[in-house]
Amino acid sequence: MDPNPAVLLDLDGTLVDSVYRHVVAWSAALRARGYDVPDHRIHAGIGMGGDRLLSWWLGREPEDAEELRRDHKRRFLDGVDTLVATAGARELIKDLERREVPFVIATSASPEERGALLEVLGRPELAATDNDEGMISKPAPDLLLAACEELGATPSDATFVGDSPWDGEAARRLGMRFIGVRCGGFGDEALRDGGAFDIVDAPADLVGRL
């Protein structure tokens, strides 16, 4: 229907079922250093840029921020080989390729995590726009803007598929359509508050529709 339907796909939590693992990895890293953040608050932060998380949870950037981020990454990557793709993630990508819809994966995951997550998808070669130096991370729209530039698309003609309200907020700032998937465990209310134009269970529900 859209004459130029460019599609941006979030990776972590949207194409790979990874959110709960991130929660538990962050929870363990924080508690090991004596920080007390409830797990549901950890969950609520997932999806914003990794550089923002600690100050969002703790009210300030702690002195041992680097150690905490390293510890989270180690714990997360430790179980990465047992992660699985979300329902229909592989099929959605194949569908977009088959119908020649311009799309790109837009992710703020670190290079190491991104590589591991693309391996879970069985598509390590897929193009992905990531958070370059100088970009402000989600919910700032920089990443989505860079992804649009890569595709030669205008933001208002593009659709972003993501699992967190932070994805929605980034899209909203560009007037971009945001479709929320429930597979990250954010409730419908949070996704609607994040500006979701539509909410579906998983990528499987979007095959043939983007």
Place this chain on the structure above:
Amino acid sequence: MDPNPAVLLDLDGTLVDSVYRHVVAWSAALRARGYDVPDHRIHAGIGMGGDRLLSWWLGREPEDAEELRRDHKRRFLDGVDTLVATAGARELIKDLERREVPFVIATSASPEERGALLEVLGRPELAATDNDEGMISKPAPDLLLAACEELGATPSDATFVGDSPWDGEAARRLGMRFIGVRCGGFGDEALRDGGAFDIVDAPADLVGRL
């Protein structure tokens, strides 16, 4: 305000920050045996009786149900010493004791898990009503009815504090007031749909109020 304000407290997820650990333990147990249940669907089931979970997730009780339950329990108990109480859980119990409000912990956790969770609270001696043989598990109201009998309270005069919509459903069937706590990671919408009369972040917000 209530002339006979009996209080029932859920344990797992309400007084101890354990829900995300259950999700990851179930997820690992299920995937290790080739079952594919998205993590957010695992989360959505937590809080109903453990005997119901597998058929809710899988559409049928699998042949290896006992092995799955054992594997989940092993994985969950494996990290139980790193669990923490939810915000204000200990204080709420002390507050109820100090004001002599009749209360009891109502839990469908197995004896082993219950013991470990009460240890996390630092109150291994606390009285708890549990799922006896012959009871139907949550969201059936049997457990809450037994807890009321133990306290000599009528359900409509009692308040149940829990973290999941399943808790709310069990209370609703008895005309019992249900207060939802957000610390189990269920969204406000799910807790409201579960019949929550009030929703607060954690037990801390209920100190002096029950």
